[in-house]
Amino acid sequence: MELVILIVLASYSSASYSDMNNFSVESSLNKSLMLTKDVYPYGEEVLAYIANPEEVKEISITGEKESYMFVGTIKSPIRFNPQKPGNYTIIATLNDKTKLEKSFYVVPALKTDKEDVASVSTDKEEYILGETVIINLNFTKNESYSFSILSKDKVYNYIDISEGILRFIPEDEGRYYAQLSKGNETIGSIFFDVNKKEEKAEIIENIKTDKKEYLLGEQVDIYLTASITEFKIILGQESFNFMDVLKNTTFIPKKSGIYEIMALAKDGNETQTISYYFSVGDIKETQEEYDYIFNLNENAVMDFDFSEEVEKRRTLFDRILNIQLIEQVTSYVKDHSQDPDFSLNLERLDNNKFRVYVLNNENIKSGVYNLVVEAYIKGELVTKKTAFNWFSEEEKTENITKEKEIDLTEIKKYVPYYFDIDENPVFDADFNNKISKERNILDIALKRPNAEKISAYIYGEENNTDFVI
Numbered sequence: 001m002e003l004v005i006l007i008v009l010a011s012y013s014s015a016s017y018s019d020m021n022n023f024s025v026e027s028s029l030n031k032s033l034m035l036t037k038d039v040y041p042y043g044e045e046v047l048a049y050i051a052n053p054e055e056v057k058e059i060s061i062t063g064e065k066e067s068y069m070f071v072g073t074i075k076s077p078i079r080f081n082p083q084k085p086g087n088y089t090i091i092a093t094l095n096d097k098t099k100l101e102k103s104f105y106v107v108p109a110l111k112t113d114k115e116d117v118a119s120v121s122t123d124k125e126e127y128i129l130g131e132t133v134i135i136n137l138n139f140t141k142n143e144s145y146s147f148s149i150l151s152k153d154k155v156y157n158y159i160d161i162s163e164g165i166l167r168f169i170p171e172d173e174g175r176y177y178a179q180l181s182k183g184n185e186t187i188g189s190i191f192f193d194v195n196k197k198e199e200k201a202e203i204i205e206n207i208k209t210d211k212k213e214y215l216l217g218e219q220v221d222i223y224l225t226a227s228i229t230e231f232k233i234i235l236g237q238e239s240f241n242f243m244d245v246l247k248n249t250t251f252i253p254k255k256s257g258i259y260e261i262m263a264l265a266k267d268g269n270e271t272q273t274i275s276y277y278f279s280v281g282d283i284k285e286t287q288e289e290y291d292y293i294f295n296l297n298e299n300a301v302m303d304f305d306f307s308e309e310v311e312k313r314r315t316l317f318d319r320i321l322n323i324q325l326i327e328q329v330t331s332y333v334k335d336h337s338q339d340p341d342f343s344l345n346l347e348r349l350d351n352n353k354f355r356v357y358v359l360n361n362e363n364i365k366s367g368v369y370n371l372v373v374e375a376y377i378k379g380e381l382v383t384k385k386t387a388f389n390w391f392s393e394e395e396k397t398e399n400i401t402k403e404k405e406i407d408l409t410e411i412k413k414y415v416p417y418y419f420d421i422d423e424n425p426v427f428d429a430d431f432n433n434k435i436s437k438e439r440n441i442l443d444i445a446l447k448r449p450n451a452e453k454i455s456a457y458i459y460g461e462e463n464n465t466d467f468v469i
Contacts, residue, residue, distance in 0.1 A: 032050060032051030032052060032100065033048065033049075033050060033090065033092045033100035033101070033102050034048070034049040034050075034051075034102070035047070035048055035049075035090070035102050035104055036049075037104070038103070038104050038105065039104065039105045039106075039107060040082070040104060040105070040106050040107065041106070041107050042082065042084075042085045042106050042107060042108055045079055045080070045081055046079070046080040046081070046082065046088075046104060046106075047077040047078070047079060047080075048076075048077055048078040048080065048090050048092075048102065049076050049077045049078075050074065050076040050077075050078065050092060051076075053074040053075055053076045054074075055094050055095055056074045056092050056093070056094055056095075057093045057094060057095050057097075058074075058092075058093045059074060059078055059090065059091065059092050059093070060090075060091050060093075061080055061088055061089070061090045061091075062088065062089050062091070063082070063084065063086055063087070063088050064084075064086045064087055066083075066084075068080070078090070082106045084106070085106045085107060085108035086105070086106055087103065087104075087105050087106075088103065088104055088105070088106060089101060089102070089103045090102050090103075090104070118137075118138060118139030118145075118180050118187045118188040119136075119137075119138040119139070119188050120135065120136070120137060120138075120178055120179070120180050120188040120189055120190045121135070121136045121138075121190060122134060122135055122136070122178070122190055122192050123136075124192075125191075125192055125193065126192070126193045126194075126195060127170065127192065127193070127194050127195070128194070128195060128196075129170060129172070129173050129194055129195065129196050130169065130170075131169075131170075131194075132167050132168070132169050133167070133168045133169070133170065133176075133192060133194075134165060134166075134167060135165070135166040135167070135168060135178055135190075136164075136165060136166075137161065137164060137165075137166055137180065137188075138188075139180065139187075139188065145161065145180060145181070145182055146158070146161075146180075146181050146182075147161045147166070147178070147179070147180050147181070148178070148179055148181070149168060149176055149177070149178045150176065150177045150178075150179070151170070151172060151174055151175075151176050151177075152172070152174050152175070153172070154171075154172070156168070170194040172194070173194050173195055173196045174193070174194060175191060175192075175193050175194075176191065176192050176193070176194060177189065177190075177191055178190050178191075178192070207222070207223070207224055207261050207263060207274060207276035208222070208223045208276070209221060209222055209223070209261075209276070209278050210223075211278075212278050212279065213278070213279050213280075213281065214253065214278065214279070214280045214281070215280070215281055215282075216253060216254075216255070216256050216280055216281065216282055217252065217253070217254075218252070218253075218280075219250055219251070219252050220250065220251045220252070220253065220259075220278065220280075221248070221249075221250055222248070222249040222250070222251060222261060223248055224248075224249070224263065230263065230264035231249070231261075231262075231263050231264075232261075232262055233251055233259055233260070233261055233262075234259065234260040234262055235253075235255060235257050235258075235259050235260075236257065238255075253280040255280070256280045256281055256282045257279070257280060258277055258278075258279050258280075259277065259278050259279070259280060260275055260276070260277055261275065261276040261277070261278070262274070262275050263275075289387065290368050290387040290388055290389040291386045291387055291388065292386065292387075292388035292389070293388065293389040293391065293422060294388060294389070294390050294391070295390075295391065295392075295423070296360060296364065296366055296390055296391065296392045297360060298360055299357050299358060299359050299360050300357070300358040300360070300369075300371075300388050300390055301355065301356070301357050301358075302355070302356050302358075302371055302386055302388060303349070303353060303354070303355050303356075304353070304354045304355075304356065304373045304384050304386075305352060305353045306326060306352045306353070306354075306375050306377065306382065306384070307352040307353070309375075309377055309382045310325050310326065310351075310352050310377055313325060313377055313378050313380070324351055325377050325378050326351070326352060326375050326376070326377055327376045327377070327378070327379070328375070328376045329346060329348075329354055329373065329374070329375045329376075330346075330373070330374050331344050331346050331354075331356045331371065331372065331373045331374070332344065332371075332372055333358065333369050333370065333371055333372070334369070334370040334371075334372050334385075335370075336369070341361045341363045341364055342358065342361070342364070343358075343359040343361070344356060344357065344358055344359070345357040345359065354373065354375075356371060356373060358371065358388075358390075364390065365392075366390055366391045366392040367389075367390060368387055368388070368389050368390075369387065369388055369390060370385055370386070370387050371385065371386050371387075371388060372384075372385050373385075429454075429456075456469050457469065
């Protein structure tokens, strides 16, 4: 095709033509040597076109220090691969000894440092968390190279790396940056993303607890019958989030109230919220009820009145004759009737009223006791019971100090008196020593009062009407 074009153009004696390939074609047979361009990069093949190669006797190419000769049958195009950069001249000698010349220049290749030419690539751009990342390192071995992988919160540095494949397993989701460096210069890098594995969540069918009502501090066992993506327990404005969602979860409430278990589940692009409720009540103190309270260092004294029971059984004849209907009265402390440490005295106040003395004993422990009084009224047994709390002031104080972590030994150094809140504090004030020093013979002879005026008050509470002395 190129040869045909050259022949056609040869019919124009003085015209020239330039096509898109930027080489000129001259019509004269004396100017029938053509090159595709004047400058070639080193390594590129040079093509020389001759219009009538059968009329060419020989072709030579001369460089700056070397020359090349083409002999034999000449064909167009002449192919030449320069061995060095520099200036070259191609000379075609025709049969009539006419010479055609063309010059061209071979540009030296750009000098590159092969040690700094490197590439970093991965087998794909996105990975699932836990999947192995295949990193391809292509470089010429250089001891100054360093390789690192950076995530949002971590940096993984590699030493003594070699060209080839490096395997890396990400620990967290997010974007990672892998770079190959020489000193402070990055000569190869790539980004890749790690995504959390998407698991299709089942729609929650049910949430259960081992029961619906709990006491404060009692463990709540929660059973989830379907996999969920989010799980939390709500009480008012408080929220307890669970990072690890388990099928069986335990929870210990710290406050009373109505709790909501809320779970979030995904079904495709839809999200469904499931709620379940349970209640937590306050702990009720199981305190024994009692009618009387006494200190262990005093006798427990209680009165019993059978007047109402007697009146129910009294007849007109009993009233006229004023007959005593209570025939026999006994008393004892329940569960301690045979206990020698419990001694009781019974006193009759009138026909139908009695007073019982439970005598204190150092062997009796503090606690709530039940006193029973039995009376036979006209042959019928009538029983009355009452409970009393016999407490030890020392034990009570000790329990309080343990609960409040108070050092009672230190307190006793400064506080010599202890009283229960239910009893009246009683103190002795002795001024004899002070008065005896100030009285004279005349005071004694006239029997003047030892003190003119005595007043008492609670320091710091002088104006507090709640304190009565």
